[in-house]
Amino acid sequence: MLMVSETRKEIEKIQAVATAEITRWQEQIQAVEDWQEEVLEPLRAKLDYFNMLLTNFHADQFYNAENEKAQAKLKSIKLPYGITLASKEQATKLEVTDDAALLAYAQESGYVDIPAPKAKWGELKKTLKVHEDGRVFDGNGEEVSFVKAVPQERKFEVR
16 A cells, blocks of 8 residues: 555646746746747838848839730749749629629529528529620620629739
């Protein structure tokens, strides 16, 4: 019985020492993480500033290009030190302007959830096409007046 008691005490001692060491190391790790964040914060701000300048430069070059052919060449600009300025056109966003008309159209077309009468907008909008003048048409070529096409700004980024 004495051996069991002594062994338990020895285990408790070892666990106490380990817990104290873990706590000490966690405090040191936290101190290093705090230092790292303090040092990186101004560098991240500096990087954000330079990225903003490069993005503005790229957008200015792209939008002030002479024609579409010149714009196509400016979709991506390679800079020294492995930096690339890239841009891509964003898909036109479709917004529903009349929920009741959407639900009626969805029921007519078979894009309705059965338990609750709700339009399957995700599936339905895949069938819609946007004309260059901004009007929206379904797969049959009929205009869908309750959906509005909202053009999105081109996305510029620094890689």
